[in-house]
Amino acid sequence: MSDRSRRFSAIGLGLALIALALAGPLWSQAKVGGSASSGSITPAQLTADKSLGSRQAPITIEVFADYQCPQCRNFYETVTRQLIDTYVNTGKVYLVHRDFPLSMHSHSHEAAHWLNAAAAAGFYAPVEQALYDKQDEWGPTGKIEPILMGVLSPADMKKVKLIESTEGSQLDAAVASDIAAGMSLHVEGTPTIFVHHAGKTEELPTGGVSYPLLKQYLDYLLQH
Amino acid sequence: MAGTSPTLDTSSIAASSGHRTGRALFLAGRVVLGGIFIYAAYSKLHFAGSWHLRDYYFFFAMAINSYNMLSMAAVEWMAKILPWFELALGTLLVLGIGVRWVSSALTVLLLVFMAALTRAAMLGLEINCGCFGYNSQKPTTELFHDSGLLILGLAVTIGAFMTQRARRLPA
Numbered sequence: 001m002s003d004r005s006r007r008f009s010a011i012g013l014g015l016a017l018i019a020l021a022l023a024g025p026l027w028s029q030a031k032v033g034g035s036a037s038s039g040s041i042t043p044a045q046l047t048a049d050k051s052l053g054s055r056q057a058p059i060t061i062e063v064f065a066d067y068q069c070p071q072c073r074n075f076y077e078t079v080t081r082q083l084i085d086t087y088v089n090t091g092k093v094y095l096v097h098r099d100f101p102l103s104m105h106s107h108s109h110e111a112a113h114w115l116n117a118a119a120a121a122g123f124y125a126p127v128e129q130a131l132y133d134k135q136d137e138w139g140p141t142g143k144i145e146p147i148l149m150g151v152l153s154p155a156d157m158k159k160v161k162l163i164e165s166t167e168g169s170q171l172d173a174a175v176a177s178d179i180a181a182g183m184s185l186h187v188e189g190t191p192t193i194f195v196h197h198a199g200k201t202e203e204l205p206t207g208g209v210s211y212p213l214l215k216q217y218l219d220y221l222l223q224h
Numbered sequence: 225m226a227g228t229s230p231t232l233d234t235s236s237i238a239a240s241s242g243h244r245t246g247r248a249l250f251l252a253g254r255v256v257l258g259g260i261f262i263y264a265a266y267s268k269l270h271f272a273g274s275w276h277l278r279d280y281y282f283f284f285a286m287a288i289n290s291y292n293m294l295s296m297a298a299v300e301w302m303a304k305i306l307p308w309f310e311l312a313l314g315t316l317l318v319l320g321i322g323v324r325w326v327s328s329a330l331t332v333l334l335l336v337f338m339a340a341l342t343r344a345a346m347l348g349l350e351i352n353c354g355c356f357g358y359n360s361q362k363p364t365t366e367l368f369h370d371s372g373l374l375i376l377g378l379a380v381t382i383g384a385f386m387t388q389r390a391r392r393l394p395a
Contacts, residue, residue, distance in 0.1 A: 200274075205284075205358045206351075207290030207349070207350045207352050208352060209289075210296070213282060213289060213296075217279070217282040
């Protein structure tokens with residue numbers, strides 16, 4: 001091989017390495033499931049990011065919740081987790097989260113804002129669980145970032161922070177959009193649960209939705 | 225033929241008029257109370273714009289469960305039968321069948337509802353009353369409504385027993 005061709009090979013290899021170095025982060029970002037990977041964040045995309053299961057599921061459950069509300073935490077701990085295991089992961093239910101921060105809770109709007117940032121980065125499920133599990137820690141203080149840092153790797157936290165700083169207004173617009181949707185459905189408190197099946201929508205009575213009763217109802221719907 | 229001028233027995237006329245007013249009030253109270261219970265049953269079977277004859281029980285069970293005072297088996301049993309029990313008692317009362325016992329049963333039922341609401345209010349529970357559909361109300365508001373119904377229930381029950389007693393007395 002001549003010196004000239006060796007020089008060209010070295011330049012080519014160098015350029016290839018540079019291209020690889022530049023493409024690497026972009027590729028890893030594209031692997032993230034949230035809407036941030038598509039380059040733009042809209043309320044509709046964020047709703048999809050805050051949903052679990054298959055859109056083709058026969059039943060859709062829409063939950064209007066406030067991360068600082070104790071009843072919402074209780075609903076998440078005693079109903080949602082089992083619902084995800086038994087009905088969402090098996091393709092029977094599509095579970096949609098809607099933010100409905102109540103004015104009585106001083107940090108719930110902020111929590112919803114951060115959750116949307118995490119959802120846009122593709123980390124909805126672990127962050128939701130952390131916010132409910134550690135509600136007693138961040139609720140009185142409003143220190144939400146440490147809760148996220150507890151469940152996300154430094155690199156993932158960096159992505160969430162980047163989205164939060166660059167798309168903050170879009171995240172707030174998504175929360176506002178959920179609130180508006182709730183108002184149009186006459187949602188007054190949290191958690192408020194709507195079940196959509198076969199073109200019909202039913203609101204479940206507040207306060208008494210236990211997993212055994214919900215399971216009976218879902219099994220009934222799946223048979224009809 | 226000696227003419228005898230007819231004497232007006234004003235006291236019997238007044239008594240008769242009082243009887244009629246009392247009977248009318250009793251009938252009105254009976255129909256209103258029975259009607260309210262029929263409506264209570266209807267609102268548990270027909271809501272959100274459609275009949276729920278096959279799945280009403282899931283919704284009502286969730287409402288009862290919000291009181292957090294009964295076992296799941298008791299919640300399910302009560303959710304299945306209570307709307308039909310209310311419908312039966314309300315219909316019997318409107319039709320005037322077994323009024324003493326029916327009105328007594330409704331009064332006892334109202335006392336049970338009020339005890340449950342009082343407990344929920346004292347514990348600060350966010351309940352869904354389930355009394356007339358599923359528009360969640362504060363326990364105190366529902367207690368106010370039930371107090372009015374209890375007064376009506378007591379009045380109808382007392383009226384029913386008094387009517388029965390009057391019938392038994394010799395004329």
